[in-house]
Amino acid sequence: xxxxxxxxVITSIDDLQTSEARWLALKRIQYVDQTGxxxxxxxxxxxxRGKAGVDAVAMGNxxxxxxxxxxxxxxxxxxPPLDAYTVEWPAGLIDADETAEQAxxxxxxxxxxxxxxxxxxxxxxxxxxxxxxxxMQLVMVDVDLAEDDSVAPEQRxxxxxxxxxxxxxxxxxxxxxxxxAARDRYVVAAKLFHFAAGMQFAQTNKLT
Amino acid sequence: xxxxxxxxVITSIDDLQTSEARWLALKRIQYVDQTGxxxxxxxxxxxxRGKAGVDAVAMGNxxxxxxxxxxxxxxxxxxPPLDAYTVEWPAGLIDADETAEQAxxxxxxxxxxxxxxxxxxxxxxxxxxxxxxxxMQLVMVDVDLAEDDSVAPEQRxxxxxxxxxxxxxxxxxxxxxxxxAARDRYVVAAKLFHFAAGMQFAQTNKLT
Numbered sequence: 001x002x003x004x005x006x007x008x009v010i011t012s013i014d015d016l017q018t019s020e021a022r023w024l025a026l027k028r029i030q031y032v033d034q035t036g037x038x039x040x041x042x043x044x045x046x047x048x049r050g051k052a053g054v055d056a057v058a059m060g061n062x063x064x065x066x067x068x069x070x071x072x073x074x075x076x077x078x079x080p081p082l083d084a085y086t087v088e089w090p091a092g093l094i095d096a097d098e099t100a101e102q103a104x105x106x107x108x109x110x111x112x113x114x115x116x117x118x119x120x121x122x123x124x125x126x127x128x129x130x131x132x133x134x135x136m137q138l139v140m141v142d143v144d145l146a147e148d149d150s151v152a153p154e155q156r157x158x159x160x161x162x163x164x165x166x167x168x169x170x171x172x173x174x175x176x177x178x179x180x181a182a183r184d185r186y187v188v189a190a191k192l193f194h195f196a197a198g199m200q201f202a203q204t205n206k207l208t
Numbered sequence: 209x210x211x212x213x214x215x216x217v218i219t220s221i222d223d224l225q226t227s228e229a230r231w232l233a234l235k236r237i238q239y240v241d242q243t244g245x246x247x248x249x250x251x252x253x254x255x256x257r258g259k260a261g262v263d264a265v266a267m268g269n270x271x272x273x274x275x276x277x278x279x280x281x282x283x284x285x286x287x288p289p290l291d292a293y294t295v296e297w298p299a300g301l302i303d304a305d306e307t308a309e310q311a312x313x314x315x316x317x318x319x320x321x322x323x324x325x326x327x328x329x330x331x332x333x334x335x336x337x338x339x340x341x342x343x344m345q346l347v348m349v350d351v352d353l354a355e356d357d358s359v360a361p362e363q364r365x366x367x368x369x370x371x372x373x374x375x376x377x378x379x380x381x382x383x384x385x386x387x388x389a390a391r392d393r394y395v396v397a398a399k400l401f402h403f404a405a406g407m408q409f410a411q412t413n414k415l416t
Binding site for chain 2: 005006007008009010011012013014015016017018019021022023024025026027028029030031032033034035036037039041042043044045046056060070078079080081082084086088091122123124125126127128129130132134135136140160162170171178181182187188189190191193194195196197198199200201202203205
């Protein structure tokens with residue numbers, strides 16, 4: 001496992017032309033709207049989408065321990081697009097020949113070290129529909145912890161990945177995200193925040 | 209209000225160079241990582257971010273009626289990036305001189321016709337942190353409906369906007385989103401789906 005020795009630093013940001021980009025592209029869409037009028041729209045896309053037709057998975061996860069209350073594992077990593085540490089659920093791109101379920105189990109093991117059981121798979125969701133065609137599926141997984149879980153399993157990170165794992169009891173989930181968001185150079189990912197806010201909303205409005 | 213006379217049709221999709229784009233850009237970020245190694249990352253950005261430093265707001269909303277159970281209003285619109293009708297909470301870009309709260313009240317009125325009261329404003333959240341620097345704030349609002357709400361207020365849509373409003377009881381929120389996701393040419397936005405999934409999770413796991 002590589003050692004963190006310094007804070008990441010951005011050294012330059014330059015305009016990138018679509019013809020020179022490896023991972024992303026901009027597209028101009030021409031379309032005829034509901035009233036018959038011709039219009040244009042600009043969109044960002046990934047160049048990596050495979051057969052599944054879905055870019056990515058995120059793993060909503062519940063860690064179940066014989067004695068302790070249920071918790072969830074969040075991951076914190078430096079994200080150059082934001083020049084910040086983001087707080088997210090484990091996630092990753094779906095490989096060309098994978099299903100969402102297979103990608104979820106593989107990525108969860110790589111990023112967290114834990115084996116998981118898939119409990120549900122959402123329909124494809126639009127990540128940011130006004131700006132991009134990126135889509136993803138939310139895969140909910142359970143992790144069964146041993147009675148003695150004092151040694152966390154080893155991550156299998158790719159070169160360049162530095163991912164911190166934090167286990168948060170579900171009862172503190174929303175409050176902890178609000179705390180992270182208040183820290184200097186930390187940003188919570190919108191999907192994670194919305195899930196926790198939905199939990200919080202149901203609880204405070206007694207919608208059970 | 210403009211009339212919907214046909215289904216939208218995409219007539220062409222072309223590569224768009226950053227130098228020719230009006231709303232979006234690709235950037236190449238050079239950075240030095242935690243171990244001192246130089247790396248690059250590709251990112252999509254908006255060209256429109258104003259003083260607030262945040263691109264957009266979404267309005268999580270609760271419609272409160274004197275007699276009926278609480279409901280929420282979702283909006284459905286054709287989104288060229290996905291060539292599909294997306295199901296979302298009302299949302300919009302924050303204007304250069306606006307706060308998130310001001311943008312929320314203005315956009316909610318424009319898209320839905322309803323006046324709303326802001327009940328909470330989230331910290332900035334990263335919309336899709338692996339791919340873009342886009343960020344947003346979730347503004348929760350309440351709408352107080354009159355006893356007789358049989359006539360919906362008029363929307364103030366911009367030229368080219370065609371937004372269908374649907375009121376969903378909160379008790380049916382998650383199930384209705386799953387139904388929409390199963391329809392041909394419909395996609396649910398990830399943030400909305402995650403909020404509803406969080407509510408559903410809290411309810412089924414009795415986390416109150």
